[in-house]
Amino acid sequence: MEIQAINTRQLSRGPLNIKIIKVISPTYFWVHLNPTRRYLEELLEDLTRRMTRKGRLLRHNPDHVIPNELVAVCEGRMWQRGIVVQRERGNMVTVALRDWGRIIRRPISDMHLLEDQFRELRWQAIPYGLAHICPVGLRTRWPRRSRELTRLLLERREGWMRILVSITDKAAVVTLELKRESEDEMSSLKDLLISMGCAQHIDEKIMSTLPGII
Structure with a gap:
């Protein structure tokens, strides 16, 4: 039995409550959907108990x-x-x-x-890219500073995203609003990166960048 990826074409286009779990660049980061995180936690707890008891046989x-x-x-x-x-x-x-x-x-x-009982839940991490943003100067590669700053701002944060368009079935381009940690903080990651000189706005939903989902 193979494990399937979550199909982003089947997800709501309304606000989705998410947690960001890994950040590679503004156009390539991974999230969990908060409403289903508990299913993954329960599965991994069951897997850990099973392997603690029977791992040497497997x-x-x-x-x-x-x-x-x-x-x-x-x-x-x-x-x-x-x-x-x-x-x-x-x-x-x-x-x-x-x-x-x-x-x-x-x-x-x-x-x-x-074992098969641990293959029924789909892979829970989903890759996304931020919409309408690219490196300063329309470069095709994100500078290290932009990547490191995005990781610092995003990783382990919660918020809400809206899917604008799916890339194949496994990834998507999104807008993202963070839960604010202070009243002075911008909730829009895009606006924050632009204000810090680490990115610029583009009219296209997404352009090919490295690293990126396309």
């Missing part, structure tokens, strides 16, 4: 650890769902934790079977 056959194989892998005190990206030299494996928008590297001996 070690993956190294010959079966191939690209696109679904695995369970321990990170800190919790077990996570992952998908193998590639085998590396030295018996290392690159794994995408698609519930969190992150990539990790682990020894092949850390790969465990992911």
Whole structure:
């Protein structure tokens, strides 16, 4: 049983309550939908209990650890769902934790079977890009300062977004309003980045940037 991504074409075009979990650039960040976060938390708690009891019996056959194989892998005190990206030299494996928008590297001996009951929930992290914004000077690559500032402003924050257009089925272009942490703070991330000289407005919903969702 494969794990499907959340289809952004099927999500509401009204305000969606979200939490930002990983930020790469203004046009490439990952979010969780707050109303469904508890389902992921419950699933990972169940997975952790299961692997704590039975993990030694579920070690993956190294010959079966191939690209696109679904695995369970321990990170800190919790077990996570992952998908193998590639085998590396030295018996290392690159794994995408698609519930969190992150990539990790682990020894092949850390790969465990992911049982079917943990494959029913869709991958919970969704990639988005901010609309009507691009690097200053219409450059196609975000400067490090803009990326670092966006990460500082956004990561672990909550707010509301509206989907303007889906990119394939797995990503989308959005407007984003943050929950304000002070009365003086702008709630619009776009306006904040522009006011700080880290981005500029464009009429197009999105342009191709690096890093970006397109």
